[in-house]
Amino acid sequence: MTGTSFIFWIVALLTVGSAAGVVFSKNLIYSAISLLFCLLGVAGLYVFLWADFIAVTQILIYVGGILVLIIFGIMLTHRITNVRLSHSSIQQGVGGAIVLAIFAGLSAMILDAPWYLSSAEEPTETVREIGRMLMVDYLLPFEVASILLLAALMGAALLSRKVD
Amino acid sequence: MVGLNTYLIIGAILFSLGMFGVITRRNGVAVLMGVELILNAANVNFVAFARFGGMDFTGHVFSLFVIILAAAEAAVALAIILNIFNSLGTVNIDEANQLKQ
Amino acid sequence: MINYGIAILLLPLAAFVTQIFVGKRLPRNGDWVSIGAVTITFCLSLAMFGVMLVKYDPDFVIDEAWQWFDLGSLTVHLGILIDNVTVVMLLVVSLVSTLVHVYSTSYMEGDPRYSRYFAFLSLFTFSMNGIVLANNLLGIYMFWELVGLSSYLLIGFWFEKNSASDAAKKAFLVNRVGDIGMFIGIMLFFTSTGSFLFSDVFAGVESGLFSTEILTIAGLCLFAGAIGKSAQFPLHVWLPDAMEGPTPVSALIHAATMVAAGVYFSFRLFPIFTPTALIVIAYIGGFTAIFASIIAVTQNDIKKVLAYSTVSQLGYMILAVGAGAYTYGLFHLVTHAAFKAGLFLCSGSVIHAMHHAYHELHDHESDPQDMRNMGGMKDKMRTTYLTMLICTVALAGVPFTSGFLSKDAVLAGTLSLTMHHPEHFLLVVFGFGAALLTAFYMFRLVFMTFYGEPTRREVYDHIHESPSPMTAPLVTLATLSFFLFFTLPNLNPFSDHGWFTTLIQAKDSVVPGHLNPTAHEIAEGMHHAHTPAMILSILIAFGGIGLAILMYLQKKISADDMAARLALPYKLSLNKFFVDETYQRYLINPSLAFSKVVAFLDWELYDKYVINGLGKVTEWFSRVVGIRWDYNVLDQQIVDGVGRSTRFFGAGLKFVQTGKVQNYLVWVLVGVIMIYVFQAVS
Amino acid sequence: MSFNILSWLVWLPVAGAITILFVPRDKADIIKWVAAGFTGLQVILTVVLWMNFNKDHVGFQFMEKASWIPSFNISYMLGVDGLSIPMVVLTALLSFLCIFVSWKIDKAPKGYFSLFLLLDAGMMGVFLALDFFLFYIFWEVMLLPMYFLIGMWGGPQREYAAIKFFLYTLFGSVLMLIAILALYFSCGRTFNMIELVEIAPTALGTLSWWGFSGLKVVWLLLFIGFAIKVPIFPFHTWLPLAHVEAPTAVSVILAGVLLKMGAYGMLRINFPMIPDGTVWFAGALAVLALINVIWGALCALAQTDLKKMVAYSSINHMGYVMLGMAAVVASGTQHGSNSAAAQLGMNGAVLQMFNHGTITAMLFILVGVVYDRTHHRNIDGFGGLASKTPIYAGVVALAWFAGLGLPGLSGFISEAMCFLGAFPVYRTIVMISTLGILLNAAYFLWSYQRIFLGKLNEKYANLEEINGRELFTLVPLAILVILLGVYPSPMIDVMKTTMAHIVELVQVSPLLNVN
């Protein structure tokens, strides 16, 4: 086992482990913290996948944006004095069974499927290519995304406004 | 060298855990975290496929859009959860059940 | 002639229509319309009769048919057949009808539905003439049912009495049973010949279109109609009940004419009956003759006695057809029409008198028809007594009467048959036995009514002879009971040779293969049987009369003793062999019960549970789903009666919709897995 | 022909309905007279139609055709032939009379009469449409006014009856829709009935439904649609309920016209278009007819509700129609000439449809007359009415005897024709079903006895005699019943050419020649 792959496995384990923490932890804050590590781990995986730009975006938007949003959400919906911030689960039995079944199916599929494979060199630069695609090939989605964000912004502001 | 399948399996695990979280968590915020896990699972897939499919940047672009959308969605969802909290005083999804008939 | 026929047919119909619509507004409630119509009919018939006598041609026939409807490939014709038989029948019908009309003006006087009564009588005359004139099976069937209708209307004329309306219904339904058989027979013949006309059917039979078996069945099916109409066993039950109608009606319809239609029909059809069919017919006739006369012996209601007597005499006629002496069956029909109508009208006269007597005494309880309430009336009702005696003698078959001639011929035919086929000796026993009993019970009737001491003096004192409109017909009919009218131009009282036997001659059977004896062979056989039959029948007639004298006039033998000694036969006879009770118990009640069951099945089971409930399965299914996944089963079970099960099924699914979003999501995943499994399986 | 008489027949009632909508709602008399006027005009038009009808013409007359939806090859096409003209006359006559039967309706007369006229238009349309699609539209459109008429003006269980009727018939008609579409596509995309008759007998041969022969399935789907209307056992349970709950005039229309549509549809569509299916199913049809006859009669016998008894009698009588129709397969020589039995049966069936229409209309009107006066229909609850209301009793007797098939009244000859037609093919079945005429007589006479005979029930000592308006509605029917009973030729002459043609079309089926 090379060092790279050792690190990879660490990251992978971190990702999976903290993902489990997110869904199994009894404390909401712990869940949030686990999510942080999970997202970081995913970013790490991106690095291994030669997607440095995505990794950075992941950290910026996910960790810096979404996670903060989530923690704000927790804070706003729980009194800070409430130390435990415990939260419980329902239908774990049936849910677990179903999810396990699905996971089993997915695994079988993953190992079985003839994925589209093509060897490639590690790109020296990813940002330029991604930028070109966003500005040329995917210009329309890019613009639509802005409308979407505008709508979401409007909506979020509208909905979280105090009822007059 | 770690192969494609490893990433996919990791993705599948994240996906499954995400689903599990969404299904089982009572707290709305926690449910949202589950959703994020699912989206991340898909993203891992996209990036992994991009990497092993000849370094196709389409996958990267896709995952970028997913991240953006996740943010938008999270914002709206949290706004809604806050709203629920304001009116019901709880964020437990199963207690938001006035519509049950 | 054909115009006469049409006029005879339509005049009574016109009278009926007039009476129904404007009868009440006419003077005398319009009875003169009906009487006029029927009298003209009688005159026309008489004219036809005259023509017939002038021609004096046994083969005289007019057969004309008109298209009724046309289907292109098939044309249905109806028409009129006039031959000597028709003329004689028309004369009988119109004569009796006219007399009854006249009689009724007095008998029915003051009835609130007087005009309607005459309308119905006219309707009957029309229908009966139709039967007689029809030259085809369908036409006969149609008028057959129409006489049934008029019979229904007249039996139920006093419908306020439940017994009358019951009897009317019974008459119609029992007749319909026979008619169904008749219709099937018609269908059988029509299917192969494509025509209803007698001529076509006979030609078809002769050319061998039918196998013997089919012919037997078809013939018997047609005969079933005669069983019903002529009240043969086992469909005789309606006739005694039909006495609920006014007595003139009984005389006209239920003695002289309509009930004889079956005989007439069998007469017409004789050429197509196979030997098997004929034997069955003979047995039915013979059995009915003895069976009904046994019952008549013990009846106390004057009209019931006559009714069973009619059944018995009809049995004779049918027996004659079965025995091959079918022209003599018709002969008996004609002679019987006169004296039996006379008997009924006489009894009507008696009843009328009794009724008035009771009426004057304000006695509404006693039965004016019960012979036990009568007695000694011969002095008070001279005309009635005498005419009735003459008719009774005729019915008993005493020489010098018409009844003697015809009955003797029938018995001769039977004897001849038995001589050729000794295995059918029972027929002779039936025939002569019935003759004995007939003589006995008829004189019993006369003695109980007119002789002896009156049962109640005060009633006796109020008895008066009936008015002349009533007695005149009696006299006419009694006169016609003498042999003379039937043997002219011959005057031999012991031989039936005369215009009748000359003009109405038997025809050969058209059944192929010479299975039946020819007319000549039958005549031959009868000729040989004639003398023994005559001697025997005279003896028997006097034997029966003598017995009656001993028991009821001189009271040498106590009737009660006899009854006690013959307890079982007496009981059977008195109760008419429990035929009605048997039918009620084993046919009618089960049918009604069955109809209730069917209606229950249809409405309470099929509709309620199969149609309205899409099945217990769905209900069960919804319950399983409900209990398994929902906490609020009870909340949901608000089911209004409408569309119950569909709602139930719907309810089951509604339980899944619990409102818990995560529960839904589990379902989504389950769905995903299910779809996967579904595709993997397929 | 410049004057489109058939279109006038169909759209005149619609015009009447629209006119009524403009009459102020409190002017009930005007509304009624408008309705009477328009339906009366319709009757006059049918008389004109009848006079100008060419009896010897094979095929349709007074055809009208206009393009409607070219892209789906749907056209507006009307025509009349010997099969439809009796039905058209019946519809017009009954609609007209029913306006007077409904004279006493006081709840929302505006709605009632306009719906009634729409119903009239729908029925006319069904009998006149020659485009299958148009036919279906009219078929369904008729349900709507019927639903409202039963549901709004009916008896105590009217809501249940209305929805049950609607569900039942819709069930049948949607299956029919599938069959119509199957025919449409397998016959080269046409709804034109005339073309379908030419194409369909061979075109369906190749169709297969999961291994079943397509033509049988299509035949059955159509059959179920029509059988529900007839109604044929076991699709009959809507009928007693709907008839009982509906107001009198609507019961008259239901029994008098609607039931005929089922049989009409079979004769117009199933028989000529899918002769193979017809031949294949004819035996079963005869059995179903037998069940209808016996089952309907037994149920009628057991009823205590007079109207329900009459309703079941309709089931019983429509059985005869089916029996006559089943005779269509009688090929070869019977009754002495070629396919005569088939023609006898088929003509008998159509004649019976018409006659049952008039007779049952009388029956229902008469039930309505007594119900209006006594407010109940319990057969055992009357007694001896004949002595109080002799005219009424007389008319009832006429109708009752017509119902039980008394010769001389119209029911007899058509029933006899049905029997005679079916007899060569289905001996046993016909023999058993003749029991039906005994049961007919039993329930009619028994009910007549219980209502009219015997001692007068003191409750009804002041019962009113039938009035002029009611007699007016009955007399035309009575005249028809008697006339056609004595001399059926006018009706038979009109239809025989068409019926012969239909028989011919059915008997081309190769299945027949195998036997």
Add this chain to the structure above:
Amino acid sequence: MGNIQSISYFIPELIVTAVVLVAVVVDLIVSERNVHRIGYLVIGGLAIASFALWLSPPEESSTLFLGTIVIDPFSRIFKFVFLLATIVVVMMSMNTDELKSVRTGEYYALMAAMVLGMSLMASSVDLIMIYLSIELVSIVSFILAGYLRAQVRSNEAALKYVIYGAFSSGLMLYGLSLLYGLTGTTKLLELGSAVAALGPGSELALTVATILIMAGFGYKVAVVPFHFWTPDVYEGAPTPVTAYLSVAPKAAGFALLIRFFNSVFGTGQPLNGAAWEAIEGVPWQAILMMLAAITMTVGNLIAIQQDNIKRLLAYSSIAHAGYILMAVPVLSQDGIYAVIFYIIVYLFMQLGAFFLAIVVSNRYDTETIDDYSGIGWKSPYLGFFMAIFMFSLTGIPPTAGFIGKMYLFAALINGGSQFYWLAIVGVLNSVISLYYYMRIVKVMYFEGEREKNLYRPAGASAAIILATGIPSIFFGIRWSFLADWVNSSLKFFVSGF
């Protein structure tokens, strides 16, 4: 076509975008009192967009923006549907009492944004674009469903909707990623041939991807078992929004579904008359047939149980989705024809029915069916049109609903014998649906008595009722124009670039 050239074909969408932006800006400026006037602004803007769409070449068929979307007659007719539905719903929103208490400027802006999203759904040919457009529609829907912040049930509707929506789109996204992984492309027009070229062994992965993607689409068109959000959301959301959700996004979902399955899992025929075929290995046709059958049955059966008119219409809309879905797996021109025709007809009758529910709720303050008692007498106008809509939804001639259904069944019958059972299930479901639709008619007419003071809606309300009611009848009698139009719209853009 390149980005710059594409703009000239993108004008209607650009106008819609402009409407969104203008509405947002105007909302910031105008006073509280006049804020509802933004509705007119949006209506005007959408009308202009419609006009622009009308002017656009109807037969034009090409890709835009470097293969992210296409314009073709197929998407064009759907865009009309979206615009029309939105205009009607905006008008409805301006006439409902429910929205009187809240500030509606953003509401109308969001509606316009929805049109943009749906238009893109109907014309996307790139997985990224597909995902993005679905999300745009979803997120706007979440917000609209929760628009009545003061009402708990509206909040709840939004919460359920967002969780459900996020979850479903997550599943779909995962499925899309698998598809991408199998083929290495996101372009729909390439995916078809790429999928077809996949060797054996790919069936499992393709099936999983199909099912997961179907979960996303199914959620959008509310197909069983992805329908669970519908009743709660429909009941909780403001009624006009419910009406909107039950029509427009569904239509968009179907447009997307058809295009997606045609291109990716079919042989990609341009609807030129020939039936196309499904690729081998993935039985998505059978799955869709199954889902269609289950969907309509479940929708109808549960609808029977409903006592609330909105819930009833919600469930019935599930059933209608099932009917529409029936014709999709036929894979023929007839099938798509029927789908489009039905959607157009459905738009009128469903929006009409919802609007009448709004009018009744405004006037009589009830959503309970039993409280509709006697409305036919109190207000013949409302009763008549409600009855028309109910008949049309059931599919009884002479209403447009019947014609729509007829086309659906026709497509199935013409499709071949494997579809007959589905047709029979479909017609039987129509019969079931009769029961609950007629219940409303029954309550309206069979109960109650004539009243003195009749209620007659006026002004805009009457206009909306007529605008939906008249087509519901008219298209049942003369639909040639519509038929021809739909017929001419049956063209996909399919060839590669």
